[in-house]
Amino acid sequence: MLSIDTLGADPSYRPKLLLADDDEVSLMLIAVALRERGFDVVEAGSGERALQLLTERPVDAVVLDAMMPGRDGFETCRALRAMPGHERVPVLMLTGLDDNASISRAFDAGADDFFVKSHQWSLLAGRLHYLLRAAQTRQELERSKSKLARAQDLARMGSFDWRRSSTRNAGHFVLSPEGLRVFGLPPHGEMSLHRLLRMVPEDERHGLIEMLDEVVRTSSVVARDVSVTVVDGRQRIVHVEAEPEFNDSGYCVGYTGIVQDVTDRRVAEDRIRHLANFDALTGLPNRRQLMWRAERSLDAARRSGHQVALLMIDIDRFKVINDTLGHVAGDDLLIEVARRLRACVRHSDQVIEGTLESQGSRSHRTLEAVGRLGGDEFVALLPEVGGEADAERVAQRMLDATRDPIFVGGQECFVTASVGIALYPRDGATVADLMRNSDVAMYSVKSAGRNARALYTPHLAGRGREKLELESALHKAIERDELVLHYQPMIDVRAARMVGVEALMRWNRNGALVAPVDFIPLAEETGLIVPLSEWALREAARQAKAWQVSFGFSDPVAVNLPNRLFERSDLVEHIHQAASHYGVPHRAIKLEITETGLMRDLQNVIPSLHRLNEIGVEIAIDDFGTGYSSLAYLTTLPISEVKIDRSFVRDLGITPQSSAVVTAIIALARSLGLRVVAEGVENLRQMEVLHRLGCGVMQGYLFSRPIPPDDLEAWLKNTILPRRAPWIGQAGALDAAAEARANTLGR
Numbered sequence: 168m169l170s171i172d173t174l175g176a177d178p179s180y181r182p183k184l185l186l187a188d189d190d191e192v193s194l195m196l197i198a199v200a201l202r203e204r205g206f207d208v209v210e211a212g213s214g215e216r217a218l219q220l221l222t223e224r225p226v227d228a229v230v231l232d233a234m235m236p237g238r239d240g241f242e243t244c245r246a247l248r249a250m251p252g253h254e255r256v257p258v259l260m261l262t263g264l265d266d267n268a269s270i271s272r273a274f275d276a277g278a279d280d281f282f283v284k285s286h287q288w289s290l291l292a293g294r295l296h297y298l299l300r301a302a303q304t305r306q307e308l309e310r311s312k313s314k315l316a317r318a319q320d321l322a323r324m325g326s327f328d329w330r331r332s333s334t335r336n337a338g339h340f341v342l343s344p345e346g347l348r349v350f351g352l353p354p355h356g357e358m359s360l361h362r363l364l365r366m367v368p369e370d371e372r373h374g375l376i377e378m379l380d381e382v383v384r385t386s387s388v389v390a391r392d393v394s395v396t397v398v399d400g401r402q403r404i405v406h407v408e409a410e411p412e413f414n415d416s417g418y419c420v421g422y423t424g425i426v427q428d429v430t431d432r433r434v435a436e437d438r439i440r441h442l443a444n445f446d447a448l449t450g451l452p453n454r455r456q457l458m459w460r461a462e463r464s465l466d467a468a469r470r471s472g473h474q475v476a477l478l479m480i481d482i483d484r485f486k487v488i489n490d491t492l493g494h495v496a497g498d499d500l501l502i503e504v505a506r507r508l509r510a511c512v513r514h515s516d517q518v519i520e521g522t523l524e525s526q527g528s529r530s531h532r533t534l535e536a537v538g539r540l541g542g543d544e545f546v547a548l549l550p551e552v553g554g555e556a557d558a559e560r561v562a563q564r565m566l567d568a569t570r571d572p573i574f575v576g577g578q579e580c581f582v583t584a585s586v587g588i589a590l591y592p593r594d595g596a597t598v599a600d601l602m603r604n605s606d607v608a609m610y611s612v613k614s615a616g617r618n619a620r621a622l623y624t625p626h627l628a629g630r631g632r633e634k635l636e637l638e639s640a641l642h643k644a645i646e647r648d649e650l651v652l653h654y655q656p657m658i659d660v661r662a663a664r665m666v667g668v669e670a671l672m673r674w675n676r677n678g679a680l681v682a683p684v685d686f687i688p689l690a691e692e693t694g695l696i697v698p699l700s701e702w703a704l705r706e707a708a709r710q711a712k713a714w715q716v717s718f719g720f721s722d723p724v725a726v727n728l729p730n731r732l733f734e735r736s737d738l739v740e741h742i743h744q745a746a747s748h749y750g751v752p753h754r755a756i757k758l759e760i761t762e763t764g765l766m767r768d769l770q771n772v773i774p775s776l777h778r779l780n781e782i783g784v785e786i787a788i789d790d791f792g793t794g795y796s797s798l799a800y801l802t803t804l805p806i807s808e809v810k811i812d813r814s815f816v817r818d819l820g821i822t823p824q825s826s827a828v829v830t831a832i833i834a835l836a837r838s839l840g841l842r843v844v845a846e847g848v849e850n851l852r853q854m855e856v857l858h859r860l861g862c863g864v865m866q867g868y869l870f871s872r873p874i875p876p877d878d879l880e881a882w883l884k885n886t887i888l889p890r891r892a893p894w895i896g897q898a899g900a901l902d903a904a905a906e907a908r909a910n911t912l913g914r
């Protein structure tokens with residue numbers, strides 16, 4: 168009956184009718200009358216013919232004359248109803264006047280309506296229209312019903328109806344076919360309330376029955392998940408929701424409701440809850456879950472007045488392990504560490520939000536756990552401790568547990584950890600305070616050499632806070648132009664000439680100059696050293712140009728760079744840009760890299776050294792002698808200068824070792840064709856010894872402290888050019904003495 172759809176939608180649509188009548192005149196008259204009234208009529212002279220036409224094309228309604236020879240209207244109607252697809256096509260029977268028997272026979276045969284043959288064609292047409300509309304409505308209803316059934320099926324949902332009964336105490340229970348399917352039954356299967364209750368596991372059944380009794384007694388609403396074992400033995404969770412129905416006198420006569428298989432949803436919800444509360448890698452409670460447990464622990468501690476401990480655990484040098492062995496091995500390592508740590512406490516995974524209060528006064532102990540905050544950071548929560556000794560004992564157990572070798576990535580790894588401990592209420596009243604303070608304690612372990620535990624003390628926090636403040640202020644230092652370079656001249660002692668300057672950074676913080684020892688290490692730790700160094704390179708180039716313009720300065724300016732800058736492939740480009748931007752040659756910039764920095768990352772640094780060398784930027788090795796590097800190795804590197812570390816210069820003439828080291832460095836550097844610079848020269852005796860050993864270039868307070876750029880010209884005018892400084896006379900004397908010695912020997 169496809170065409171019925173269009174009945175309502177399209178006013179120009181002409182419904183198709185099949186009209187069967189053996190009386191030719193009557194057939195013609197009715198057909199004409201109906202066509203005039205908007206119908207499309209197909210005529211059939213007999214019942215057989217009508218049935219045959221029906222198989223050929225669908226129609227919207229059928230009009231049959233009851234009285235026909237052969238197959239009469241009733242039989243035709245019955246046969247028609249038996250044809251597939253025609254169970255519901257509207258059939259109108261034409262009967263004789265007041266033929267009551269025919270009317271009821273017509274309905275028995277499956278007709279929908281009758282019309283007493285007359286000439287009131289408009290009436291007939293009206294009846295037909297009404298029939299068609301009713302058929303359409305019914306079809307729509309059925310369609311939406313089947314849609315609903317399908318939707319319910321998809322949602323694994325069905326409906327039920329329960330009526331109180333005075334004869335049966337379980338009442339009268341009916342489940343829709345979709346509902347039957349929820350319980351694993353076929354659409355026409357049998358289901359009683361008894362049978363349903365038997366599907367519920369025994370230990371839950373009694374409670375459920377009690378609940379249902381209570382609900383019915385109070386006529387309240389039901390909404391509850393019930394676990395059932397369905398017909399094929401599967402365990403399912405069925406959600407039951409029902410509302411009471413009342414009769415006119417307000418008496419509850421029964422319930423209607425739905426049943427829905429929510430197993431998959433509950434499983435998904437459990438999974439989501441798990442994901443939200445547990446770390447995917449290690450399966451340990453995550454930060455959120457841990458904070459929640461900690462909050463509950465503090466609640467309990469506040470009530471009963473006991474102490475709580477929070478342990479912050481951080482794996483030492485995890486980044487190194489991760490970088491060398493790869494992330495897969497790193498993950499394996501974290502999993503193993505997690506396993507060991509959790510074995511050190513009475514760890515319980517089973518904390519379901521909201522159920523705690525009902526478990527009695529000791530229930531806070533089930534909160535005890537090890538969780539992972541992320542990365543290589545773990546936290547242990549001890550919801551009740553007698554004191555710091557308890558917490559320290561657990562911390563020690565954890566340190567011991569991590570120390571056993573771990574086999575990952577095809578090799579044995581030795582892992583250590585640092586643990587910081589904070590106690591409630593002593594070290595903090597809130598979870599946030601305890602987290603922060605255990606973290607501070609943990610960092611104090613790190614800076615004291617790792618692989619140990621420490622209790623929080625207020626004295627530690629001061630340091631931590633200072634460091635934080637320093638870090639944020641340093642961030643802003645560049646933007647605010649608070650950094651300055653001071654310059655310390657390097658002197659060729661024999662010629663009494665300045666041969667270069669070293670740029671040394673200072674931070675003008677709130678009017679006071681902060682020394683590099685107080686912020687360079689932090690800058691290296693946080694990565695700020697990169698922008699800081701880039702600034703220094705540009706500033707040095709700018710200053711070189713300014714001096715060149717003001718007094719003809721043409722020496723190199725040495726800039727200190729950490730090794731991590733040498734690892735950057737854009738270093739060369741950066742220097743080139745700084746130099747060309749200010750219009751100075753590449754050689755106007757010299758770079759200093761410390762010996763230890765150089766040796767630590769030799770392979771990553773060498774390419775930059777070569778490229779810098781190619782563009783004419785000289786490189787000096789700073790703090791030389793402290794790194795115990797093989798001096799012969801230096802021959803392979805494109806460097807031009809070594810700076811003897813201050814510590815050797817300081818002890819010159821005091822300890823014999825220092826002069827031995829200095830002698831060796833100078834001898835070797837000379838044989839390699841490297842310039843040697845001695846730094847930290849503070850007095851004439853040091854200068855004298857160095858000079859005697861063959862070191863000609865020096866730097867130190869004896870000549871000048873590092874000075875602001877505007878003072879350099881004045882310094883030159885006042886000391887070097889007038890050859891007025893005391894060391895100049897001394898150097899001259901040295902030369903004279905040496906000459907005299909040489910002459911004596913020569914004679």
Ligand code: C2E
Nearest residue numbers: 671672682683684703727728729847848849866867868873
């Ligand atoms: P450094 O590169 O060894 O610099 C020489 C340090 O020795 C400077 O300390 C300088 O003031 C000091 N000094 C110079 N002559 C004497 C002397 O006769 N006696 C004594 N006792 N000290 C002397 P400063 O300026 O405090 O710098 C300390 C360190 O900070 C530098 O050691 C360097 O490693 C680092 N640094 C300074 N500026 C920068 C920079 O711009 N970037 C980087 N990465 N590091 C820098």
Ligand code: CA
Nearest residue numbers: 669727759789
């Ligand atoms: Ca230096």
Ligand code: CA
Nearest residue numbers: 789790810846
């Ligand atoms: Ca140095």
